[in-house]
Amino acid sequence: MTEPSPDGRIRRRSRRTRRIVVPLTVVSAIVAGTVLSGCAQQRDEDVFTVMNSSTDESYHRWDGDTLKRCSKQLGITIEQQSVPASQLMTKALRMASSKSLPDVLQLDASEMPTFAEAGGLIPLKDLGLTTTDIPEGIVDFGSFDGKYYGAARTVNTLALFYNKDTLDKAGLKVPTTWAEMQSTAKKLTQGKRYGLALSAGGAEDGVFQFTPFMWSNGGDESKLDTPEVAEALDYWKALLKDGSLSKSTVNWTQADVNDQFMAGNAAMMINGPWQVETLNARKGLNWGIAEIPVPEAGDDSVGPLGGGVLTVPNTGDTEREKKAAEIIGCMAGEQEQITYALNSWMVPANSKAAAVWRTKAPELAALAGQVSTARSRTAKVGARWSSVSLALQSAFQSALTGASSEAALKRAQQQVTSGN
Amino acid sequence: MSSTTASAAALPTGPEAPAADAVKKPVNPRSAKRRKSLAQWGFIAPAVIFMALFFGYPLVRNIVMSFQDYSPSTFFTGEAPFNGTDNWSNVFGDGLFGKALWQTILFTVGSLVGQFCIGLALAVFFTRRFPLNGILRSLILLPWLVPMVVSGIVWRRIFDQDTGVLNSFLGTVGLPGDTPWLTSTSMALTSVILVNIWIGIPFNMVILYGGLQEVPKELNEAAALDGASAWRTFRSVTLPMLKPVITVVLVLGFMSTVKILDLVLALTDGGPADSTQTLGTLTYQNSFVQMDFGAGAVVGNILILISAVFAVFYLRVNRNEGK
Numbered sequence: 001m002t003e004p005s006p007d008g009r010i011r012r013r014s015r016r017t018r019r020i021v022v023p024l025t026v027v028s029a030i031v032a033g034t035v036l037s038g039c040a041q042q043r044d045e046d047v048f049t050v051m052n053s054s055t056d057e058s059y060h061r062w063d064g065d066t067l068k069r070c071s072k073q074l075g076i077t078i079e080q081q082s083v084p085a086s087q088l089m090t091k092a093l094r095m096a097s098s099k100s101l102p103d104v105l106q107l108d109a110s111e112m113p114t115f116a117e118a119g120g121l122i123p124l125k126d127l128g129l130t131t132t133d134i135p136e137g138i139v140d141f142g143s144f145d146g147k148y149y150g151a152a153r154t155v156n157t158l159a160l161f162y163n164k165d166t167l168d169k170a171g172l173k174v175p176t177t178w179a180e181m182q183s184t185a186k187k188l189t190q191g192k193r194y195g196l197a198l199s200a201g202g203a204e205d206g207v208f209q210f211t212p213f214m215w216s217n218g219g220d221e222s223k224l225d226t227p228e229v230a231e232a233l234d235y236w237k238a239l240l241k242d243g244s245l246s247k248s249t250v251n252w253t254q255a256d257v258n259d260q261f262m263a264g265n266a267a268m269m270i271n272g273p274w275q276v277e278t279l280n281a282r283k284g285l286n287w288g289i290a291e292i293p294v295p296e297a298g299d300d301s302v303g304p305l306g307g308g309v310l311t312v313p314n315t316g317d318t319e320r321e322k323k324a325a326e327i328i329g330c331m332a333g334e335q336e337q338i339t340y341a342l343n344s345w346m347v348p349a350n351s352k353a354a355a356v357w358r359t360k361a362p363e364l365a366a367l368a369g370q371v372s373t374a375r376s377r378t379a380k381v382g383a384r385w386s387s388v389s390l391a392l393q394s395a396f397q398s399a400l401t402g403a404s405s406e407a408a409l410k411r412a413q414q415q416v417t418s419g420n
Numbered sequence: 421m422s423s424t425t426a427s428a429a430a431l432p433t434g435p436e437a438p439a440a441d442a443v444k445k446p447v448n449p450r451s452a453k454r455r456k457s458l459a460q461w462g463f464i465a466p467a468v469i470f471m472a473l474f475f476g477y478p479l480v481r482n483i484v485m486s487f488q489d490y491s492p493s494t495f496f497t498g499e500a501p502f503n504g505t506d507n508w509s510n511v512f513g514d515g516l517f518g519k520a521l522w523q524t525i526l527f528t529v530g531s532l533v534g535q536f537c538i539g540l541a542l543a544v545f546f547t548r549r550f551p552l553n554g555i556l557r558s559l560i561l562l563p564w565l566v567p568m569v570v571s572g573i574v575w576r577r578i579f580d581q582d583t584g585v586l587n588s589f590l591g592t593v594g595l596p597g598d599t600p601w602l603t604s605t606s607m608a609l610t611s612v613i614l615v616n617i618w619i620g621i622p623f624n625m626v627i628l629y630g631g632l633q634e635v636p637k638e639l640n641e642a643a644a645l646d647g648a649s650a651w652r653t654f655r656s657v658t659l660p661m662l663k664p665v666i667t668v669v670l671v672l673g674f675m676s677t678v679k680i681l682d683l684v685l686a687l688t689d690g691g692p693a694d695s696t697q698t699l700g701t702l703t704y705q706n707s708f709v710q711m712d713f714g715a716g717a718v719v720g721n722i723l724i725l726i727s728a729v730f731a732v733f734y735l736r737v738n739r740n741e742g743k
Contacts, residue, residue, distance in 0.1 A: 202691025
C-alpha cells in the first residue's frame with residue numbers, strides 16, 4: 001500500500017469532482033430549463049391537428065379515414081390526436097395555458113359550454129361556417145349563450161330497446177306510455193329476468209337516462225324542485241317498487257345495462273345507439289328499438305342529445321382558425337356525416353344527410369324520430385350543467401334508496417342555488 | 421454553510437499542503453475552497469431542484485390556489501383573482517364536506533383495522549413450517565398485483581345484488597342472498613371497506629411477516645421455558661419487538677388509504693346518494709367534474725394536512741426508537 005502524495009490526492013480529487021460536478025450541474029440545468037420553459041411548440045404551417053377522444057380502435061380508424069380525405073381535399077396535412085374522453089377537457093385546458101391548443105377540438109357537447117364560457121372557443125359563424133340544413137335542436141346543441149361554437153357530425157340519444165322474442169312470447173306490444181311500460185315491464189319480470197333495465201348510476205350516465213323521463217313530463221333542469229320532476233322520479237321509484245327494475249340500477253352504468261340486456265336479464269332497456277354494434281355481435285339476440293314511452297299518449301318523447309361537437313379553440317392565429325373551420329366544414333360535410341353515422345350507428349346532424357341515412361339504416365328509424373324531438377342538456381343552464389348534474393345524481397339516488405322524491409329534489413335545488 | 425467550512429477544515433490534507441509540489445502551479449487556497457463548496461452544492465443541487473420542482477412548487481401552488489377563483493378561464497387569461505376565504509367557506513358550508521370527512525375517517529379506520537388484524541394473523545400463521553407454505557404465501561400476494569381499477573370493476577360485478585357471485589353463493593348456502601352490497605346507502609361504505617381490506621392484506625402480511633422473522637426465536641423459547649402461554653408470549657414478547665414494523669405498516673397504510681379515489685370511483689362513483697363519497701372523490705369531483713379548481717384545492721390541502729400530521733407523528737416515533 002503506497003500512500004499517494006498529498007498533492008496527487010488533491011489534484012485527483014479536484015479533477016474527479018469537476019468531472020462529476022459539471023455534468024450534474026448541466027443535467028440539473030437542463031431539467032430545470034425544460035420544465036420551466038414549458039412546451040410551447042413550433043407550429044408547422046401546413047400541418048394541422050384535430051384532438052378528439054376517439055381512443056377506441058374503430059373510432060380512431062374512422063376518424064383517421066375522414067381526416068385523410070379532408071387532408072387531400074384541402075391540400076394540407078391533418079393529424080389526429082386522441083385522448084381518453086375523461087381527460088380531454090383537462091388536457092385541453094392545460095394546452096390552453098401552454099398555448100399549444102390543437103386547431104380543431106372535439107368536445108363532448110355537455111362540456112363545450114364550460115370551454116366556451118372560459119373564452120376558449122371561436123364562434124363558427126365568424127369563421128364562415130353556416131347552420132344551413134341543421135335542425136334547430138342540433139344548432140342549440142352546439143351553441144352557448146346564443147353563439148354557435150360546435151358543429152356536430154352526428155348526434156345520439158336514448159331509446160327503448162326491447163327483446164322481440166321475449167315480447168312476442170308473452171304476447172305483449174311495445175309500450176308507448178308510462179302506464180303501458182310499467183305494466184309490460186311487470187309482466188315481463190320473471191325469475192331472474194327483469195322487465196326493464198336502466199342506469200341510475202352516480203355519474204353522467206344516470207343523469208342522461210333520467211332526462212327523457214323528466215323532460216317528457218314537462219320537467220326542467222333549471223328548476224329541479226317541481227312536481228313534474230318529482231313525478232318522473234316517482235315513476236322510477238314505482239318501477240323499482242314493482243320489482244321491474246333491479247335494485248342494482250343505482251350502481252349500473254349504461255354499459256352494465258347493456259350487459260344485462262344481452263345476458264337476457266332484462267327484457268327491455270333504455271340505452272343509446274352506441275350499443276348497437278355490440279348488440280348485433282350477439283348471435284340469437286333479436287332486438288328492436290322504439291321511442292321512449294311518454295307520460296300520456298300524445299305527449300312528445302323528449303330525449304337528451306348526446307355526442308361530440310367540433311370546435312375551433314381560440315389560438316389567436318386567425319389564419320389557422322379559418323383553416324380549422326374549413327377542416328370542420330369538410331369533416332361535418334354531408335357525405336362524411338353519412339359515412340360516420342353508418343359506421344358508428346348514430347344519426348347525422350344535417351337533415352339532408354339524416355334523410356339519406358334513414359333509407360340506409362331503416363332498422364334505426366325510431367332513433368331518427370327520437371332525435372328530431374331531442375334537446376341538449378346545456379341549452380338552458382349552460383356551463384352550470386355540471387353542478388346541476390351532480391345535484392340531480394345525488395337526488396335520484398337518495399330517492400331510489402328510500403328518501404322521498406320531493407325532499408331529495410328540494411335538497412338538490414338548494415345545492416345548485418347555493419353552489420356557484 | 422457552516423457545515424461546508426467545517427468539513428473543509430477537518431480534511432487531513434489542508435489546502436496549505438500542495439506547496440510541496442514545485443512542478444505544478446500553486447493552488448490558491450481560496451479557489452480550492454470555493455471549488456470544494458461548489459462541488460458540494462453540485463451534489464446537492466439535483467436533489468434540491470427535484471424537491472423544489474416536484475414537491476415544493478405544487479404544494480405552494482395548491483395552497484395559493486385554494487384562495488383563488490381558479491376556473492377554466494384561468495387557463496386562457498392566466499388570471500386567477502384572489503377571493504379570500506370564499507373557497508374555504510364554500511367547501512365547509514357544503515354539507516357534503518362533513519359527510520365525506522366522516523366517511524373518510526370510517527373508511528380509513530375500518531380498512532386499517534381489518535387489514536392489520538388479518539395481515540398480522542396471516543403473518544403469524546406463515547411463520548410456522550408446513551407444506552406449501554411458500555406457495556400459499558405468494559398466492560396471497562395476488563390482490564396486491566391486480567391494478568386497483570381492475571379490482572374495483574371485478575368486485576362491482578361480484579357485489580351485484582341480483583347477478584353477483586357473492587349473493588348467489590350466500591343464497592345457495594342458505595343465507596340471505598339479496599344483500600344490497602353496493603346499492604344501499606347504509607351498506608355501500610362497508611362493502612367498499614371490505615374490498616379495500618382484501619386489497620390491503622398482502623401489504624400488511626408481507627411487512628409484518630418480515631418483521632416477525634427478525635424477532636429472535638430464543639426470546640420465544642425463553643418465555644415458553646418461563647411458563648408463559650402462547651398468547652402471553654405473543655402479547656408480551658412478539659408484539660413489543662414488532663412495534664417499529666407495526667408503526668411503519670400503519671402509517672404507510674394510513675397515508676395510502678386516506679387519499680382513496682380510484683377504488684371508490686370504480687366501485688360506486690361515490691354513490692348511491694353520496695354514501696361512499698370521501699375526501700379524495702370530493703377533490704376529484706370539485707376539480708375535474710365541476711372544474712372549480714379552487715374548491716378542489718381546499719379539499720386537497722386538507723388531505724395533505726391530515727397526511728402531514730401523520731407523517732410528522734411517524735418521524736417522531738421513529739426518532740424516539742432510534743434513541
